[in-house]
Each structure stands twice: as structure tokens, then as C-alpha cells.
Amino acid sequence: ELKVEQNPLFLSMQEGKNYTIYCNYSTTSDRLYWYRQDPGKSLESLFVLLSNGAVKQEGRLMASLDTKARLSTLHITAAVHDLSATYFCAVVFYNTNAGKSTFGDGTTLTVKP
């Protein structure tokens, strides 16, 4: 059974600081997603990582994937209050019938001024 472990579960940061969220998964997969969720809103897809060594960046967020270590990281640079949200990683394995997502527990990020 595929398991996804995310840490930390809660993260309180000061504005301007850097931090990394980790996502470990137990078996090989086809894709890894990072999502952001604001309270009461949909899961917003931030990044999709497909292959070993993939790195994607958008603004202050950068995601990377190491398929050999089965590890993905979401790095936050110079955090700002607007980044406060819950972040999920999710691993997807596609078979011929389209895949289901297996999620981590989520990291609730609070950025304080």
C-alpha cells in the first residue's frame, strides 16, 4: 500500500524566513503533486513533478523531486503572509484506468509578520 508522509504538520514562520516541507512516499509513482488549500477553498495545484531531478519554481515556492530517495521538497523562500495556507503533497500512480491520488497529512503554514 502506498503511503505518503509529510512533515512538518504545522509550521509557523516569520516573514522573510526560509523553510522546507518534506514529502516521503513508499513506492514508485508516476507523478507527484503539490497543492495549496486556503480555508473553505478548492485544492489548488501548484506543481506537478514527473521525473527524477525535476525542479519547478513559482514565485517564492520551489519544488523538487528525488525519485530514488522517494522524496519531494517544497522550499519557501523569504516567506510572506500570503503564503499562509495548508500545503499537501500527493502521489499518483496511473494505470490504464486513470489514477487516484494518495495524499500526505498536509502542512499548515502560518506566516507571521
Place this chain on the structure above:
Amino acid sequence: EAGVTQFPSHSVIEKGQTVTLRCDPISGHDNLYWYRRVMGKEIKFLLHFVKESKQDESGMPNNRFLAERTGGTYSTLKVQPAELEDSGVYFCASSQGRGAYEQYFGPGTRLTVT
């Protein structure tokens, strides 16, 4: 283009009552998924429809949960009778046809069973 919509956004019911959640996927998406997040834990897969057929219902917790997708358009998830442990946020997602297509999520329905 409209995204995935879910109704209601919140539902508060008493233990033993019945609740039906609805999901309208993005038009033209054959795949529809139900997930739920209980007690702030991980978002867990419940089941997957391809058009009107249940492709994978391995995540359904027990027979108090019944999902339907008549006509391959919107889907309903009925909980009958509801128990306290059913409280959580129920998400729906949809994606295009066969293959590695991205899933688009709805805003979720927050269910509280008292």
C-alpha cells in the same frame, strides 16, 4: 469554464440521519473521484467513477456510504445512517479521459455529525 462544484458547502446533521452530497464535475470529464479528510488527517481516496461505472471503490469505509453517478454526469454520495466518525471534509475531483490527466478538485463539503 466552471470548475468542479460541490453542494452543500456545509452540512450539520445528527447521528443516525441521512445526508446526500453532490458533486458536479467539469463538463466532459469522464473521471470523477471522491475523497475525504477526517480530523485534520490526510485526504483519503474513497472511490473513482469512469463515466457512470465504479472503477475503484476500495476506499469506501463501509456500506453506510453509497455513491452514484447516473448518466455519467454529476455524482452523489449518500451517508445513511451517519455516525460521528463520518465528520470531515468531502472532496470531489474530476479529470479527463484515460491517461495521466490532472485532477481538478472542488471546494469540498464540510460534514459535521453531532
